[in-house]
Amino acid sequence: MPNPLANVTVLDLTHVLAGPFATMTLADLGARVIKVERPRSGDDTRAFPPFKDGKSAYFSALNHSKKSIALDLKAEDDRAVFHRLLARADVIVENFRPGVMERLGYGWRDLHAAYPRLIYGAVSGFGHTGPDARRPAYDMVAQARGGVMSITGEAGGDPVRVGASIGDIVAGMYLTQGVLAALFDRETTGKGRKIDVAMLDSQLAILEHAIAITTATGTPPGRTGARHPSITPFETFHASDGLFVIAAGNDQLFERLCVCLALPIAEDPRFATNPARCKNARLLKRLIEAVTLDNTAAFWIAKLGAAGIPTAPIQDVAQVLKDPQIEARRMVVDVLDRNGRHAFTAAGNPIKLSGMEDRTTRRPAPDLDGNRGEILHWLEDDTGG
Amino acid sequence: MPNPLANVTVLDLTHVLAGPFATMTLADLGARVIKVERPRSGDDTRAFPPFKDGKSAYFSALNHSKKSIALDLKAEDDRAVFHRLLARADVIVENFRPGVMERLGYGWRDLHAAYPRLIYGAVSGFGHTGPDARRPAYDMVAQARGGVMSITGEAGGDPVRVGASIGDIVAGMYLTQGVLAALFDRETTGKGRKIDVAMLDSQLAILEHAIAITTATGTPPGRTGARHPSITPFETFHASDGLFVIAAGNDQLFERLCVCLALPIAEDPRFATNPARCKNARLLKRLIEAVTLDNTAAFWIAKLGAAGIPTAPIQDVAQVLKDPQIEARRMVVDVLDRNGRHAFTAAGNPIKLSGMEDRTTRRPAPDLDGNRGEILHWLEDDTGG
Numbered sequence: 001m002p003n004p005l006a007n008v009t010v011l012d013l014t015h016v017l018a019g020p021f022a023t024m025t026l027a028d029l030g031a032r033v034i035k036v037e038r039p040r041s042g043d044d045t046r047a048f049p050p051f052k053d054g055k056s057a058y059f060s061a062l063n064h065s066k067k068s069i070a071l072d073l074k075a076e077d078d079r080a081v082f083h084r085l086l087a088r089a090d091v092i093v094e095n096f097r098p099g100v101m102e103r104l105g106y107g108w109r110d111l112h113a114a115y116p117r118l119i120y121g122a123v124s125g126f127g128h129t130g131p132d133a134r135r136p137a138y139d140m141v142a143q144a145r146g147g148v149m150s151i152t153g154e155a156g157g158d159p160v161r162v163g164a165s166i167g168d169i170v171a172g173m174y175l176t177q178g179v180l181a182a183l184f185d186r187e188t189t190g191k192g193r194k195i196d197v198a199m200l201d202s203q204l205a206i207l208e209h210a211i212a213i214t215t216a217t218g219t220p221p222g223r224t225g226a227r228h229p230s231i232t233p234f235e236t237f238h239a240s241d242g243l244f245v246i247a248a249g250n251d252q253l254f255e256r257l258c259v260c261l262a263l264p265i266a267e268d269p270r271f272a273t274n275p276a277r278c279k280n281a282r283l284l285k286r287l288i289e290a291v292t293l294d295n296t297a298a299f300w301i302a303k304l305g306a307a308g309i310p311t312a313p314i315q316d317v318a319q320v321l322k323d324p325q326i327e328a329r330r331m332v333v334d335v336l337d338r339n340g341r342h343a344f345t346a347a348g349n350p351i352k353l354s355g356m357e358d359r360t361t362r363r364p365a366p367d368l369d370g371n372r373g374e375i376l377h378w379l380e381d382d383t384g385g
Numbered sequence: 386m387p388n389p390l391a392n393v394t395v396l397d398l399t400h401v402l403a404g405p406f407a408t409m410t411l412a413d414l415g416a417r418v419i420k421v422e423r424p425r426s427g428d429d430t431r432a433f434p435p436f437k438d439g440k441s442a443y444f445s446a447l448n449h450s451k452k453s454i455a456l457d458l459k460a461e462d463d464r465a466v467f468h469r470l471l472a473r474a475d476v477i478v479e480n481f482r483p484g485v486m487e488r489l490g491y492g493w494r495d496l497h498a499a500y501p502r503l504i505y506g507a508v509s510g511f512g513h514t515g516p517d518a519r520r521p522a523y524d525m526v527a528q529a530r531g532g533v534m535s536i537t538g539e540a541g542g543d544p545v546r547v548g549a550s551i552g553d554i555v556a557g558m559y560l561t562q563g564v565l566a567a568l569f570d571r572e573t574t575g576k577g578r579k580i581d582v583a584m585l586d587s588q589l590a591i592l593e594h595a596i597a598i599t600t601a602t603g604t605p606p607g608r609t610g611a612r613h614p615s616i617t618p619f620e621t622f623h624a625s626d627g628l629f630v631i632a633a634g635n636d637q638l639f640e641r642l643c644v645c646l647a648l649p650i651a652e653d654p655r656f657a658t659n660p661a662r663c664k665n666a667r668l669l670k671r672l673i674e675a676v677t678l679d680n681t682a683a684f685w686i687a688k689l690g691a692a693g694i695p696t697a698p699i700q701d702v703a704q705v706l707k708d709p710q711i712e713a714r715r716m717v718v719d720v721l722d723r724n725g726r727h728a729f730t731a732a733g734n735p736i737k738l739s740g741m742e743d744r745t746t747r748r749p750a751p752d753l754d755g756n757r758g759e760i761l762h763w764l765e766d767d768t769g770g
Binding site: 001004005048049057125127136137142144159161162163165194212216220226235243309313317319323329331346355 | 386387389390392402406410414429433434435436437442443445446447493497510511512513514515516517520521522523524525526527529530531532533534535536537538539542543544545546547548549550551554555556558559560561562563565566567568569570572573574576578579580581582583585586587588589590591592593594595596597598599600601602603604605606607608609610611612613614615619620621628629630632634635690693694695696697698699700701702703704705706708709710711713714716717729730731732733734735736737738739740741
C-alpha cells in the first residue's frame with residue numbers, strides 16, 4: 001500500500017520552525033518535499049547550534065527526508081525554474097511575513113489564477129488579515145500575547161515560557177491539517193485553496209478550559225504550578241527521591257488511591273468529592289506526602305500503576321528518549337548520513353497508520369541546493385513520476 | 386463552494402478532551418459529527434463545571450455543532466442501530482482504553498472486514514502497542530512522562546504543568562491529521578486505514594530543540610523560566626507597570642533594540658553576538674531593564690513594535706479574548722442556544738481557508754440523545770443526504 005501522500009509534491013519555501021515542522025509531517029506521510037531556499041545562506045537554522053560534522057542537529061531534525069534547491073526568486077532564470085516547479089507541485093507552503101510573496105509576484109491570487117489546482121499554505125505570526133498582520137513574531141511573542149504564559153508557572157510567581165516551542169509548533173500543526181483538508185477537498189472540486197494560519201490564533205485555539213472559566217466567571221485563571229486548576233489530587237507529589245505525578249481524575253480513582261496509600265480518608269467529608277478535595281487541596285497534599293515520602297517515586301509509580309491509578313515519573317528528555325514505551329512505539333528515529341550511518345536523532349512520526357511502514361530511519365537533511373540536478377532532471381521527465 | 390468535509394460523516398465515540406478536540410476540528414471543517422454516547426450519563430464533561438443554565442461551558446466549547454445519540458453498545462437493539470450508522474459513516478473515532486472496542490466486537494479488524502471503506506481513528510494515553518498500552522493516562526501523565534514538564538518552570542525551581550492541556554490537545558491534533566490523510570488516501574485506494582495516536586508519543590514529537598540538545602551534548606536541557614534556552618535577549622523584561630516580552634532573534638534585531646533603548650552596547654564584545662549575549666544574559670537583562678523600568682509596557686511595546694522588533698504583552702485570557710487582532714481574525718465565536726441566542730463562548734477555527742465562510746457562531750452542543758429522531762430519520766433516507 002503506498003504511503004498516503006506518495007503522489008503529493010510540496011514546494012517548501014519555509015524556514016526556521018513553524019513551516020518546516022508542518023512540511024516535516026507531510027514528508028513523514030510520504031510527500032515529496034522540495035525545499036526552495038535562498039542562495040548562499042539557505043534556511044537560518046542551518047546555522048543553529050548544536051553542530052555535528054559541520055551540520056546543525058536542529059536543522060537536520062526538522063528537515064530530514066526533504067530535498068533542496070537554491071533559487072533567487074528575483075532572478076529571471078531562477079524564476080523560470082520556479083514556475084516549472086509550480087506547474088508540477090500540488091502544494092506550496094511559506095512562512096514569510098505577509099506581503100513578501102505578493103511582492104515577488106507569487107501571492108495567492110496570482111498563483112491561483114495561473115495554477116488553479118495548486119494549494120497554498122501560509123503560516124505567520126498574526127495571519128494575513130487584521131491590524132497586526134505585518135508585525136513580526138517569534139514563538140515567545142505568540143505564547144505571551146496568546147495567553148498560555150499567563151496560566152503557566154508557579155502560583156504567585158511570574159509567567160514562564162512553555163519549554164517546547166508551542167507558539168510555532170501548534171500553528172505548524174494547524175497548517176498541516178489545512179493542507180490535508182485541502183488535498184481531500186481538491187479530489188472533488190479540482191481546485192486549490194489558500195490556508196492562512198496564525199501563531200496567535202493557534203494559541204487561543206488550545207486554551208479550552210481557560211476560556212470556559214474566563215467567560216463563565218468573568219475572572220481569567222492564574223497560574224497553579226504543577227496542579228490541575230480544577231481536579232484534585234492531580235499534581236506532583238514528593239517521594240523519598242524526588243517528585244512524581246498522581247492524576248486521580250474521579251472519585252473511584254481517589255478511593256483506590258486511598259486504599260493503596262492506606263489512608264482512611266475516602267469517606268471524610270473534607271475529601272469525599274472533587275469540589276471538597278479542591279477546597280482542601282493543601283491539606284490533602286500533606287496527608288498524601290506523609291505517606292509517599294516514605295518510599296521512592298519508582299516504588300509508588302509501580303504500586304499505584306498496578307492498581308490502575310494514572311501516575312507518572314517526571315522524565316527529563318534523556319529519560320524520555322530511552323523510555324521502553326517510546327522505543328516500542330518507534331518514536332525515536334535515526335537521521336542517516338549519506339553513507340547510511342546514524343548521524344542525528346529525531347522524533348518519529350506520531351501518526352501510526354495501518355498499511356504504512358513505520359520506519360526507524362530517515363533520509364538525511366539536504367545540503368543547500370544539494371538536489372538541484374535531480375530536481376531539474378525530474379522536471380524534464382514528462383511522465384510525472 | 387462546499388466546506389472541505391461537507392460530505393464526510395464522523396461517528397464520534399470519544400469523551401473528555403483529546404478525542405472531542407479532534408472531532409471539533411473535523412466539525413469546524415464541515416463534517417457531520419454524530420456523538421455516540423453511553424445512555425444516562427453521556428460524556429463525562431457534561432458534568433464538568435462551570436455551568437450556565439444547567440449546561441457545562443466546558444462541554445459546550447468542545448462539542449458545539451455535533452449531534453448526539455445515546456446507544457448502549459452491549460444491547461442488541463442499539464447495536465443494530467450502531468451497525469446502520471457504521472454502514473453510512475466515513476470515519477469512526479474513539480479514545481477508549483485499548484481493548485475496549487475489541488471486547489465490544491468493534492475492534493479495527495472486525496470493522497475493517499465489515500466496512501472496508503471505514504476510517505478508524507483512535508487516541509489513547511500510550512497507544513495500542515507497547516508494554517504500557519493498557520495503562521491509564523491523563524493530560525498531566527503525558528506532560529510529565531513525555532518530558533515537557535522537565536523543561537517548563539523557573540530555573541532552579543520545580544517542574545510546572547503547561548497551563549493548556551497540551552498532553553491531550555496535541556494528541557487530538559495528530560489524530561485529526563491522521564484522519565484527514567486517510568480521507569485523502571481513500572480517494573485513491575478505496576480503503577480505510579486505522580490511525581493509532583498516543584498522548585505520550587505526541588509529547589515527544591513536539592520537543593524539537595530539546596532532543597537536538599540532549600543527543601548532541603549528552604545533557605538534557607533544564608528549566609529556564611521565561612527565557613529562551615539559546616537565544617538572547619528573548620525573554621520577559623520589567624516595565625514600570627509589569628512584565629512584557631522582547632524577542633530579538635538575531636543581530637540585526639538586537640542592534641535595532643539598542644537604538645530604540647538608547648543603549649550604546651551593540652558593538653560591545655560582551656553583547657555583539659548571540660553566543661556572547663547568552664553568556665552575559667544576566668548582565669544584559671539588567672542593562673535593558675534599567676531603561677525599560679522607566680516607562681510602561683504599553684509604551685515599550687508600541688515603540689519597539691514600530692521599529693519592527695518582536696515584542697508582546699503577557700496577556701491573561703480575558704485580555705486575549707478582547708485582543709483586536711483576535712477579533713479581526715474571528716477567533717472568538719458564540720455558541721448559540723436553541724433560540725439562536727448567545728449561550729457560550731468558544732475558540733474559533735484557526736484554519737482559515739479560502740472559499741470557506743468563517744462564521745462567528747456555532748450550533749449548540751447537543752443534549753444527551755438530543756438528535757435521536759433526526760439521526761434515525763437520516764438512516765431511513767437512502768439518498769445519503
